[in-house]
Amino acid sequence: MNRFTIQFDEIKAAYAAEPNPTLEVRLERIGRIEKMIAANEEKLCKALIADFGVRHPIETRLAEFQMVYQACKYSRKHLKHWMRPVPMETPWYMGSSEAWLENQSIGVVGIMSPWNYPIQLALLPAIAALAAGNRVWLKPSERSSRTSGFLAGLIQEYFHPSEFCVSTGGSDVAEPFAALPFAHLLFTGSEAIGKKVMRAAAENLTPVTLELGGKTPAIVDTSAKLKDTAAAIAYGKLLNSGQTCIAPDYVLIESSSQAEFIQELQAAAQTQFSNPEELTGPIDDAQLERWQHLVSDAVERGAKVIPLLNNPAAGGRRFEPLALIDVPHDARVLHEEIFGPILPIITVADTVAAIAYVNSTPNPLALYWFGKNKKHLQQMIENTRSGGITINDVFLHATVDSLPFGGVGASGMGSYHGKAGFDTFSHQKPILQVRGLFGTSLLKGTQAVRPPHGKKVEQLLRRLK
Known part of the structure; x- marks a missing residue:
């Protein structure tokens, strides 16, 4: 046990106490991100200037804040629909049985964000993960240390650590972070580091989304x-x-x-x-x-x-x-x-x-x-x-x-943004409710094929070809 596993267990316990947050709870959490950025635009612009030396506030507002506001707005508009069960087709021999997909949260989502757009690329996947009903743990880049540190302070101000947690630092933090048994781990960065993240995640069979770039x-x-x-x-x-x-x-x-x-x-x-x-x-x-x-x-x-x-x-x-x-x-x-x-x-x-x-x-x-x-x-x-x-x-x-939004081959795997992000951080659980034809026992589930096998089963197999 170390401080990372202890902290992870605390977040996981909080998730277990509320594994299916309501639409209202999810929207309120997304709204807090929006309020957090809106109330601190000027300070965040100054932090980014401190990191890059030169970075025009309008560029920051366009490339960072506007993307966050847009993601919040889009999620708010569509989340109720995304959360609904999705009806699925059933074959004729299932009688009146019904099938559907139930979107469920998956647990604690880890996010490793880069330095080039340290606001946008930290918060967009977080918005998607919160929309899907999960808890989030963020590891921002140490190369944009001033912005990452300030953002971490803001998140701690607006969120309980069991909802949305942040850990700053270099490789001494990144390595044990990637090795945690997250429900899903999203990494944005270089191909070389992406391979290390994937190796660490493989120890826990943690699903990964990698956004890696390449030569466009x-x-x-x-x-x-x-x-x-x-x-x-x-x-x-x-x-x-x-x-x-x-x-x-x-x-x-x-x-x-x-x-x-x-x-x-x-x-x-x-x-x-x-x-x-x-x-x-x-x-x-x-x-x-x-x-x-x-x-x-x-x-x-x-x-x-x-x-x-x-x-x-x-x-x-x-x-x-x-x-x-x-x-x-x-x-x-x-x-x-x-x-x-x-x-x-x-x-x-x-x-x-x-x-x-x-x-x-x-x-x-x-x-x-x-x-x-x-x-x-x-x-x-x-x-x-x-x-x-x-x-x-x-x-x-x-x-x-x-x-x-996502890569293919060497440029990454998996995707997010909008509904794709909700799906990435959800489990689409398949469910079948077995019923017979017109409410009778006719064509009800496995009843027609149970042993002892006879001519009726052979006739059924011929019809199913």
């Missing part, structure tokens, strides 16, 4: 309007300085369009992010050094740097956003998730070649396609595998609560 492509078709396409990709790459799991990681474009696209990309980046206060900084020195190493490695191998802003070092920016062209295949930037304001631009011969390139890499968490050619679009949809797709823009599929 932006495919620019020859039918695309390059000005609009460049504006969307610039925003997607530079929001949060590219420290987004579904940021465009690289661009695939035909060589005939590359020069014009680069011009439009530079113009869009300058229009959107010339103000140094609107370009988020790296989370820490280790992140900055990694960006620098990725660029120097690519340049040493022959890549060319294309600056995206024409006012270098404005306001003391710690890193200048850039694109890379002529990047050799063995450069690290083409094999590692960038997670920063660096955009490799890769030329391909056509749609078939673009699809082949995407399929030569692990399945990404997202994919973006730009253009008007419906045939090329359908080819891309049918022949690539990704967690989700947004067409002619970036990010937006992840903001639609009716769409599941």
Whole structure:
């Protein structure tokens, strides 16, 4: 026994005392999250600035708070319907028997959230878990230490620890946390850490949802309007300085369009992010050094740097956003998730070649396609595998609560958001109530097939073929 198992047992005991919270209780808990954020927006923005150095409050409100408010609103609207039993079809030989699925809470849900969006990615899965009737234990990232610490204090203020508990710290906390026998464990972060989390969870046969990221492509078709396409990709790459799991990681474009696209990309980046206060900084020195190493490695191998802003070092920016062209295949930037304001631009011969390139890499968490050619679009949809797709823009599929959000293959497993989150943190219990035909004993359950076996059973088997 240690402090983690003792604490886990306390939360589990509280859940056992209330395993089926009412709709009203669930909505009240979700409402507390909404009130908690609304009452502390300004303080949370300051905590995020303290972690990132530069992070505009409007970016935080859009990418963090609005997602939380939207999830609360959507859950409030649909939760009553989600909780209802789901009628299921029964075969004719079951007579008047009825079948249904009963949505039940599962227990204590563990959440391991990342540093890049430390509010949104901690609270969205928590909202889903509470909507499903569970208790929640959160382990936020230590890299966003100020925000994680402040959020932990807020949660302790608004929730009893047996409802929604938080433990902060580094690997000394993360390792025993992942090893706890949760009813479900959701992790958002890197593939390398995701594998460790999965190994730890396997000891308890704990189901896991992994949101891992990967190298998200932006495919620019020859039918695309390059000005609009460049504006969307610039925003997607530079929001949060590219420290987004579904940021465009690289661009695939035909060589005939590359020069014009680069011009439009530079113009869009300058229009959107010339103000140094609107370009988020790296989370820490280790992140900055990694960006620098990725660029120097690519340049040493022959890549060319294309600056995206024409006012270098404005306001003391710690890193200048850039694109890379002529990047050799063995450069690290083409094999590692960038997670920063660096955009490799890769030329391909056509749609078939673009699809082949995407399929030569692990399945990404997202994919973006730009253009008007419906045939090329359908080819891309049918022949690539990704967690989700947004067409002619970036990010937006992840903001639609009716769409599941999750990865496939190397980009993760499982999904949440909206109903998908409720389902992830629920057990859909199958139930069959046996009745005979028209209230009689005719065709009632196993009665017709019980031994001793005779001709009636053989006749029944023939009819069932």
